Amino acid sequence: MSTSDPVIHYNLARFEISAARLDQCPSDTGAEVAFAGRSNAGKSSAINALTQQKSLARTSKTPGRTQLINFFSLNIEGLKIVDLPGYGYAKVPIAMKQHWQRHLDAYLQHRESLQGVVLVMDIRHPMKEFDEMMVHWCESTGVPLHVLLTKEDKLKRGPAKNTLLQLKKALKERLGDKVSVQTFSALKSTGVDQLRQRLNSWLLPDAETAEEADA
Template structure:
């Protein structure tokens, strides 16, 4: 496994062009029958409730309020779909997990919805599993990865808030993550490090997503 991947100038430009489009909210889903029709390519973002998922989606698309950000973790309680004109890509913001104050019945409903979505969505190319670089992979992250492994959905770890660590610390977090991912059947063998605040790693993440779109 590797923590680094080199992208060509053409791949980086493809990523830039893909996300230079105007991205908009499509729909929110809390029951399977509400899902948009299959078609195109979907990617999804998953992570703990306070991992910075909404901030990353906003930075990725350069839309300040595309995905809701809140000081209250766990606000995203549905599958939120985003899209742009002239691209087959759709972005899915998945409910945050690990929000201790959410009622158990609500958490169970989220889990059921997510698993059904993962198992039944043939257009879903990859889930980006967001991990706070300051904390590394925790038990609830492993539990979520277990669901992805069981659903046989490819996923890739993306470290958030990487600017909060010194370079040496960040490399150790990457190495620790790669050791864990080496044992997971559906894990992608590379880790990306990002910062929504500084923009670090966003060009690479856009390029990676553009590659998934080009593969169809």
């Protein structure tokens, strides 16, 4: 990577806007990566670990509180991280889940600046209904997918590795080179560099992937 290449400093990410519908989203220009996941999978904690900010993405003791599409601007103009609504939690009313699903689908189907999806799964409970829906969407559209198996610290090393290998094999058969899988722990900040490198490859495809300068 030459000194003239742009570098994303994820710790400089700033909240930009929340949108309840596609027509409320920022202009569809530049490049963005969307984070998706069931509402108790640790998505907000993963975004906070990525950006080294404790409360950039709101975490709640009541899963399902994130009802909007939240946009965060990065230090390079036009680049964004997007926090998509999580759902699938039993206490969230069905009508609300259906509302989220309609707007989530509209975003995924029509957002041209979307470069890839980070799908956050609890490593102890992978491939639930929401996860399968997201994998199927990426399978049908060809949008690259990166699976983040969170809460790695909750499992011993052997079971965590087995889950990683089994899921990687299953998803490679469906998505080929359009999918990647890693383990992650927001609590211990493990896997953060690997996640940054994947995002760099999507957001800065013309620059060589390098170690994140502010890691």
